[in-house]
Amino acid sequence: MADNKFSTLFSxxxxxxxxxxxxxxxxxVKILDVDEAGNVKFIVYGYMNRGRHEGEVGISVYYFNGMMNTVEELLYVPDGSSYEVLHAELEELAYVNRAETFFFMHKGVVYAVDLGDRTYETMVSELREESYRVSDSNRMVVWQTGDNLYQCxxxxxxxxxxxxxxxxxAGNGEYIAPLGFMNEDLIYGVARKEDVVRSNTGNIIFPMYCVRIQNENGKxxxxxxxxxxxxxGSEIQENQINLTRLRKEESGIYVEAEDDQIVSTKIESGGSNTLETVAVDVYGKIAQIAVKGVIDVGGIKKLTPKEVLFEGGREIALQNNNTDVPRYYVYGKNGVEGIFTDEGNAINKAYDLSGTVINExxxxVWIRxxxxxxxQIMAIKGATITEEKNSLAVCLDTMLQYEGIMRNTEYMLNRGDTIVEILGENLEGARVLDLTGCSLDAVxxxxxxxxxxxxxxxxxNAVLIIGFNELNTVLMDPLVGEPFKKGMNDSTEMFEENGNRFITYMKE
Structure with missing residues (x-):
C-alpha cells in the first residue's frame, strides 16, 4: 500500500x-512470503476451477512480482485427495524459505521441494497426531522419534x-513430548516412565512433572x-500457556488440580498490519485488514497482474510413500476437523463433534x-468356556465363526499373539479396529x-457385545453361556471400570 496500489493476485x-x-x-489460498519490495509467494490448493489445471485437485505455488505486476506459476503438485483434506494439512504446514525451498505436509509426510529445479526430498514421514507441532509462522517444526507417542x-x-x-x-527413565510453540520457542514436557499409566476409561495418562520452554539455539x-x-495438557493463546494439571495422591491415584498459567513477558513489536474478524450483524462476520497507517482512499489504484506464460509443465509427481500407517479423517460441519492415525482417537473426536470418520x-469408519x-446379531448364539478354552479364546472363536472361519485361537493366544494380530491375520478383507478409550455408546x-x-x-476374561435397545445391551459372556440383557447404565459403568477396552472390525 506504499504506492496506494491494490493487486488482485489470484481469482x-x-x-x-x-x-x-x-x-x-x-x-x-495461503500467503507464504511477502518481501519488502512487495513480491509475494502464495499457494492455491484444492479443486482448480479453471486454467491449465481445470478439473484437477492439487497444489500450485505462485510468485507475484510487484515491480513487473506479473504472476507466475512455479510449481504444481497434483493430488487425488479432497480440498478439505488439503486445507487441514496445508493450513497447518506450508512454508517457503529464502533459499526457494517449499515445505508442506501431506499424508503424514513433510516434503521439501526446490522451486528452482523442482526436485524434492522427504524431511520426515509417518507423522502421527500429537507426535508433532508446528509454530504459527510455520518456520519451526518438532516431532517425536519412535512409534509410540507415550514412550518417546x-x-x-x-x-x-x-x-x-x-x-x-529425555533423561534416564524419562519420556518426552512436544506441547507446542510460543512464537518460535518450543514448549515440551517430560514424564517419568513409572508415572505413565492407563486410566479407568482406557486412555493413557501422560503426567509430565516438568515443562520447559527452549529456543531454537537450545537455550x-x-x-x-x-x-x-x-x-x-496445554493450550497456547498468544503470550499465555494454560496448563491442565493433575495431583498424585498418596494412594497413587491421579486427581484433578487447578489449571495454571505461564505468561510470557516478551512484548510484541507493533506497527504492522493485522487481520481481524468483525461482527457486522447478528448472523454475519467479515474479515478486514487493520492497517498501521492512514490510507488515501481516493488515490487507490487497482491492478490486475499479467500471467507469465511458459512452455511445458512445472509439475512434479510425488512418489507413493509405502507406509502401513492408516489415516482417519474426521469430518464435522466445517469440513475436516482432524486427521488421525489412531482410530479410537478419531472416533472420540467425531463423537464430540457429532461428525463422521472416513479412512484413507x-x-x-464411523458415523454419529x-x-x-x-x-441384535441373531446369528451369534451362546458359547461357554471349556478346559481347553478360556473366555477370551471363546469370544475370538465366536467372532471368526460368525464370518465363516474356523480357528483354534487358544493356541494362538498361548504362543503370544494379541487379539488384534489374531483377528487381523484371519479376517480377510477386514480392518481390525482397536477402540480402547471409546465409550460404549460410540461402539x-x-x-x-x-x-x-x-x-x-x-x-x-472377555465378553462379546452382540445387541442393544434403548434400555439394555445384549452380551455373550462365555462364563454364563447364553446371551443375556444387561442395563445400559450398568453396562456403561462395567466397561468403564474395565478400561473401555473394545476391539472390532470393519469390512473393506
Missing part, C-alpha cells in the same frame, strides 16, 4: 456469476529456514515444575447419529452394522 472469478466455475468454493525418548526440532535439526533427549528459557503436580481409502433404536455403531464388539475385562 477464479471472472465477473460472470452464471459460470459455475466462478462460484465453486472448493479451493483455498527424543525430539527433533527443525528450523525450515536453514534446515538445521536439533536433538532434544532453556523457562522450567515449570511443582512437586506432586503433573501437567497432562474413502470408506466410512446413524443408528437404529435396537439391533454400538458397529453392533448396529451387525458386527460384534469384543470387550476385554481386567480379570483376563
Amino acid at each position: 477464479f472469478y471472472d465477473g460472470d456469476y452464471k459460470d459455475e466455475r466462478a462460484c465453486w468454493q472448493k479451493h483455498g 525418548e527424543k525430539l527433533i526440532l527443525m528450523n525450515l529456514n536453514t534446515k538445521a535439526k536439533t536433538e532434544i533427549k 532453556v528459557l523457562k522450567t515449570y515444575e511443582e512437586p506432586g503436580v503433573y501437567v497432562i 481409502k474413502g470408506a466410512y 447419529g446413524n443408528r437404529s433404536i435396537k439391533n 454400538l455403531y458397529y453392533i448396529n452394522k451387525d458386527i460384534p464388539v469384543l470387550a476385554s475385562l481386567n480379570d483376563g
